[in-house]
Amino acid sequence: KNQVEQSPQSLIILEGKNCTLQCNYTVSPFSNLRWYKQDTGRGPVSLTIMTFSENTKSNGRYTATLDADTKQSSLHITASQLSDSASYICVFPAEGGSQGNLIFGKGTKLSVKP
């Protein structure tokens, strides 16, 4: 069964610090992996989309990595800001690339404190 597991469930860090969020998956095959940011009370917003052939991809202070051998992805946030407080969700297409169905992880809730 296709599954996406994220860790930790929640994380508290001080402003300016770095952090890394983890995503383990059993989805196979897949064409891409997505990370979304969801602010409280808002809809998810796409941070990055990585294809199977990409090892790393950056979007500003956000860097996503993918290890297809261990079936792990991580999202690294550099020099955190208060506005980074949100849930971060790891997402895969469910049917080998079809846009018709995505598998969403439960997310990691990040709190950045001043």
Add this chain to the structure above:
Amino acid sequence: NAGVTQTPKFRVLKTGQSMTLLCAQDMNHEYMYWYRQDPGMGLRLIHYSVGEGTTAKGEVPDGYNVSRLKKQNFLLGLESAAPSQTSVYFCASSSSQGNNQPQHFGDGTRLSIL
């Protein structure tokens, strides 16, 4: 830029009542989706559409119906609301150009069924 707009933002219903949630997008996207988000769970796909006049079932379609009469609109209907349908509902849209297109989400409709 409006993007994806959902109406209403909040609604309280009594068990057995019916209602329709409206989603409108102004990005000329072919694909549209309805998800529900419940505490402690990832977003789950209810129904989706790959073009005007088409709909398909997602992971949790029971108790819901949808219609896509116009390309820019995707309606989600609850014919006889049940307490188990208390949730936050998100609509999303995406381009049909390739599999690596992000989904753009609205800010959700918070629905409570008493």
